[in-house]
Amino acid sequence: MIKLENVYKSFGKLEVLKNINLEVAKGDVVCIIGPSGSGKSTLLRCLNHLERITEGRTIIDGELIDEKIKGKDSLKISSKKVASICAELGMVFQRFNLFPHLTALENIIEAPFTVKKVTKETAIEQGTVLLKKVGLEDKRDEYPSRLSGGQQQRVAIARALAMNPKIMLFDEPTSALDPELVGEVLEVMKQLARDGMTMLVVTHEMGFAREVANRVIFMDKGEILEDSSPEEIFSNPKHERTKLFLQKIL
Amino acid sequence: MGFQKIIIAMPALLQGAGLTILLTLVSIFFGLILGLLLALGRLSKNVFFDRLSQFYIWLFRGTPLLLQIFFIYYALPTFTPITIDALPAAFIALSLNSGAYLAEIIRAAIQSIDKGQMEASKALGMSFTQAMRRIIIPQSYRRLIPPTGNEFIALLKDSSLVSIIAMTELMRTTSLLANSSGNAIYYIPCAILYLAMTTIFTFVFGKLEKKYSVYE
Numbered sequence: 001m002i003k004l005e006n007v008y009k010s011f012g013k014l015e016v017l018k019n020i021n022l023e024v025a026k027g028d029v030v031c032i033i034g035p036s037g038s039g040k041s042t043l044l045r046c047l048n049h050l051e052r053i054t055e056g057r058t059i060i061d062g063e064l065i066d067e068k069i070k071g072k073d074s075l076k077i078s079s080k081k082v083a084s085i086c087a088e089l090g091m092v093f094q095r096f097n098l099f100p101h102l103t104a105l106e107n108i109i110e111a112p113f114t115v116k117k118v119t120k121e122t123a124i125e126q127g128t129v130l131l132k133k134v135g136l137e138d139k140r141d142e143y144p145s146r147l148s149g150g151q152q153q154r155v156a157i158a159r160a161l162a163m164n165p166k167i168m169l170f171d172e173p174t175s176a177l178d179p180e181l182v183g184e185v186l187e188v189m190k191q192l193a194r195d196g197m198t199m200l201v202v203t204h205e206m207g208f209a210r211e212v213a214n215r216v217i218f219m220d221k222g223e224i225l226e227d228s229s230p231e232e233i234f235s236n237p238k239h240e241r242t243k244l245f246l247q248k249i250l
Numbered sequence: 251m252g253f254q255k256i257i258i259a260m261p262a263l264l265q266g267a268g269l270t271i272l273l274t275l276v277s278i279f280f281g282l283i284l285g286l287l288l289a290l291g292r293l294s295k296n297v298f299f300d301r302l303s304q305f306y307i308w309l310f311r312g313t314p315l316l317l318q319i320f321f322i323y324y325a326l327p328t329f330t331p332i333t334i335d336a337l338p339a340a341f342i343a344l345s346l347n348s349g350a351y352l353a354e355i356i357r358a359a360i361q362s363i364d365k366g367q368m369e370a371s372k373a374l375g376m377s378f379t380q381a382m383r384r385i386i387i388p389q390s391y392r393r394l395i396p397p398t399g400n401e402f403i404a405l406l407k408d409s410s411l412v413s414i415i416a417m418t419e420l421m422r423t424t425s426l427l428a429n430s431s432g433n434a435i436y437y438i439p440c441a442i443l444y445l446a447m448t449t450i451f452t453f454v455f456g457k458l459e460k461k462y463s464v465y466e
Contacts, residue, residue, distance in 0.1 A: 048372075048373055049372070050369055050372060050373065083372075083375045083376070083377055086372060086373060086374075086375050087374065087375030089373070090373075091370075091373035093366060093369070093370065093373075095366055097364070097366035097367060097369065097370035098370075099367065099370070099385055099389075100389065100465055100466070101388050101465050102465075110374070110384065110385075111374035111376060114376060114380050114384055115374065115375045115376055115380070143464075143466075144465075145465060160373075160374070163374060163375060
């Protein structure tokens with residue numbers, strides 16, 4: 001589903017991703033862990049063109065969507081094509097990024113309506129189903145400012161799902177939440193994983209990683225240092241830096 | 251006795267005030283359209299549009315409105331075949347001038363919207379135009395309203411400058427009355443009318459701001 005080949009990304013002189021090679025298969029639930037500034041979020045953002053890589057190739061669902069060779073753009077794809085591929089990747093942000101001027105339901109139906117051009121009736125019907133799925137059908141007409149952080153994040157997940165994505169990207173989805181609200185969001189994510197969604201989750205929730213992920217990736221200083229099963233990584237980390245990180249966080 | 255003079259002059263003063271309002275409304279309308287285009291130019295990645303907008307704003311904010319009015323009405327016909335009547339010249343000068351100020355107001359309002367909004371829109375597959383039209387610009391309305399209200403009121407008062415090209419709006423009507431009668435009493439109703447107009451529009455802008463804040 002996702003393939004990264006020799007991907008590099010730098011912001012000016014700062015190298016954020018170094019020689020990333022990664023493959024994610026359909027149905028995989030991959031958790032990416034690591035200290036802040038290790039490039040985890042940037043990795044996700046490179047997948048849906050929120051950032052552009054500086055070297056290497058990214059392939060989504062068999063389609064080459066970004067290619068830089070020696071820093072040169074060697075691939076010309078239309079911005080329309082980019083948008084249509086980005087729409088296959090649902091993204092959930094740390095700060096939710098709900099549209100504050102729209103109600104919960106309007107947030108969810110906005111993209112199907114404007115991008116996919118489905119009729120308003122169909123969009124509302126699907127949106128209502130999604131709200132039910134995240135347990136918020138009674139909040140459909142509330143504005144985001146009237147919802148708790150956990151509720152906002154669940155609406156944001158429903159909003160991403162409304163585009164029928166093949167892959168869901170989660171960028172620290174619970175980091176901005178009060179501790180007592182984390183559970184409700186993780187519950188929705190667990191349900192998604194059980195339904196067979198391919199997921200890439202940047203997280204500090206080790207319990208979630210242990211329970212739901214079938215792969216855990218440890219990143220540090222822009223590199224992938226370990227990529228194995230949760231059992232393996234949590235009980236028998238190979239790399240010194242993984243050990244240090246886990247000691248601090250567990 | 252002064253009071254009676256004012257009553258008699260009232261229709262003329264109200265007519266002048268009517269023209270003042272017309273000048274302000276028309277100019278703010280075209281100024282907003284022009285301002286939006288200039289603001290999008292300033293925000294555009296295209297260097298040409300950015301520079302063009304910058305140049306425009308530099309030119310029209312950097313010279314007095316009075317000069318712009320003179321230029322369009324008196325100077326233009328002397329070296330171009332273009333002759334513009336006083337009323338359209340007044341509309342054009344005020345619109346072009348307010349466009350420059352509104353451009354910066356609109357640009358600031360759009361830029362103040364959280365970056366995450368554009369990212370979320372893109373992640374959902376929206377194009378830049380769709381995101382602007384459906385997500386970013388609607389959110390900027392609320393932040394736009396207070397400074398636009400300011401600009402509106404400034405424009406309402408600045409419209410008195412077009413009296414220089416013989417537009418009988420409120421200010422000119424008043425001076426004509428005062429000069430012909432040698433009685434300065436007319437400046438009092440003039441001030442009251444200006445205050446009445448600015449009060450009404452302040453109220454309208456307050457209402458608008460509330461309307462666009464429902465979601466906060």
